[in-house]
Amino acid sequence: MIYLQLFFEFFKTGLFSVGGGMATLPFLYDMADKTGWFTSAQLADMIAVSESTPGPIGVNMATYVGFTTAGIWGGIIATLALITPSIIIIVIICYFLKSFRENKYVDAAFYGLRPASTGLIAAAGMTVVTITLIQIDLFKSTKNILDLFNWKSLILAVTIYILTNHVKQTKKLHPVFFIVSSAIIGILFGFAGL
Secondary structure (H helix, E strand, C coil), rough: HHHHHHHHHHHHHHHHHCCHHHHHHHHHHHHHHHCCCCCHHHHHHHHHHHCCCCCHHHHHHHHHHHHHHHHHHHHHHHHHHHHHHHHHHHHHHCHHHHHHCHHHHHHHHHHHEEEEEEEEHHHHHEEEEEEEEHHHHHHHHHHHHHHECCCCHHHHHHHHHHHHHHHHHHHHCHHHHHHHHHHHHHHHHCCHHH
């Protein structure tokens, strides 16, 4: 039964998450709330692992969630379910390519999907920022404004932002450098359990 539920949830995600792998995140947050397979904090860890490994984030997330939920077969089923809608749609589009290419309604639909997918990605990004940088529960319990932010993570995020956008010598470094450096910093400065 878990395999069927995994397939249904990830098929639905693959069918409606237009805009790339980050667009799957709102569906995953909804899935976490609905199924209880993982928490928002675990999802943030999954995002970190999926972003750090080769391949599309959506597929990596499906594999990760499927595996943690139902083992190897769960990972395989979730991954296949996520990519199946895309394969079906691509086959249909290829079949009717000439009529789709010059159809003004199809063009208008894709143009309308751009802001929707941008909004989904922005919402997912804000959720990751909230989980990573803000400690609402700690602030509620202590009422200390300094406890509202996860200072280690905030300093790391600002540092990486500055290094990747404003420091000429580090702007052109490969993203892998920053991923590996962040992992090492997380280990050295005890980011676990925050």
